[in-house]
Amino acid sequence: MADENGAKTGAIWALGMMSGTSLDGVDAALVQTDGTRIHAFGESAYTDYTDAQRADLRAALGKWPDGPDVAPAAHVSEAAHIALARTLLAENSADLLGYHGQTLAHDPEGERTHQAGDGQVLADVLRVPVVWDFRSKDVAEGGEGAPLAPFFHHACARFIGADAPIAFLNLGGVGNVTWVDPRIDAPEAPNACLAFDTGPANAPINDLMLARRGVDLDQGGALALSGRTDEAIVQAFLDHPYFTRQPPKSLDRDQFPDLLPAVAKLSDADAARTLAACAAEAVAQGMTHCPSAPTRLLVTGGGRKNAAIMQELFARLSVPVQDIDDTGLDGDMLEAQAFAYLAVRVARGLPTSGPSTTGVAAPVGGGKLSNPKNS
Template structure:
């Protein structure tokens, strides 16, 4: 257990878009955000990305997993070594497979390796305890979103929209006193976001992403494809609920008949339509959407989001947050909560049976 008072915590995130490692410092007591500190980013090289991509969907012991873990650990050690003053590290690892009601959840990377290399305590394996108690194990950023809503002095419910590889939303009522309180949060994955679009760009154009939505802006979304996908069983389920990056493996086939531009436009519009469908589950309409993740940098995706949802939507930078680093900051914040014995998820965020604190701790 940590002594009371502020902690300089360093968090990391390597998301499902496989772009690289984010690292960010948060000063927090595990309840409130006191300040934000330095940030850093270490991109994966294309060979590293290929190793990670080859291991997607695989579990411990499967071919390629050990190589992926080594890539993750080396990349994280490189970026974390740039920070000197952190007293604690929150290490998420790289999600390779997520099947909460089956085999569980698998994040590549061993926190013990980083603790030994850096000489700093590392909190890791954040999701397993939640899954073991019947939860989805995702999303885990909502408790941090609650703290962010307090930090920006939100006075009415807001929704954080994360448009990463998979989309997710967190509805927050800032009037509540703690994140696990009844009615404080509702969070869940909305559907595919940038991952299938990035995969399309890689396969058809040899590019990592549709930079600025430029290709999709020249195409026309196929609304019939979008409607067919949204009619699937996942979108009918009541949240909380979560997804794996590869839970919609047929999307490439669904847009195979379309031109590159129309296919990109369709997958861009699908990401937004899934968010709009998800908002129907919120306890009350939010005052605004605060958008994070790579999708917020896509002007077309942002334009579609406002049009389809009918709610004001802004990048989180407009309220003083860092959309590139929000998830890394979340795991810094959650690491402090773990060491203080505070919950990191609850029934309304992951469907877990009761509020639970996850994470393993490895000492430096």
């Protein structure tokens, strides 16, 4: 069915695309949704950035739209997303595309956030309407602009049949947690969701590995597993004022610049293990902000594949910790799926964030919708 403007109503297929602060690559996933309920999950795909692409992105980190090195980074983001979208759209159809872009800088206190990449470019090349620039409106209206996946997490909790509060922990470059009560119908309703960034997650470990060993990550946490935690460094890390702030709250990737210098005198293994412990302890501190203890914590993102981080979570948290894959959801694709879901919400005028997820004064629907220009 279609509305008076010819747009489809009911559930549609949307393709969501996400590249996180870990700078590993691009995820893309299809979701069938009406913007409220998840009807089905479709195919997904991933592509690594090349070393050259990753170098261009790293060169632009921390920079704003008019800064040096930003144009090459934007081109990398656009080209990589277009190539991956073409792969999926060759055998699947999508009515809408959600494009997050590459976060280079995030400063909600200054009411600005920067995701490199122009959604209009994708719309024109792929001939599909694109929703993009998801964060700017929230930040402009006083919100943190992050995290943005919570309303999707609420839908996921209902999709898997949860009947009591649960929490979703995403461990990307930065960690973020969403506490949801699936018994409440609308995610923007009071007491339905609480979300915030917990602290650094994979980013410091990745930066450590690049600086000391010339590789992008500690694969599987193997190096960290062989090391020992320096608890004095972990406790000093917890003195950062971020941990006493009340949520909602969000972080830039590099907001803990003292963390790597703190482990500088440790061996590679001990440094990696200590950084893993910091990521887990940040989550433990964050859980104290939840309205009630969740019945379980579902871990998603690349950090769940780091066995050292998972060991530290099991040891430091008092709630059951579970790999989200065990629920039938896809922990590798959850954020890409989130931006497919959010794209449909934007297109249909539904809110994508609210006071308890980003701290914005009232529920807001962020994002720009770009339709393909005539050839």
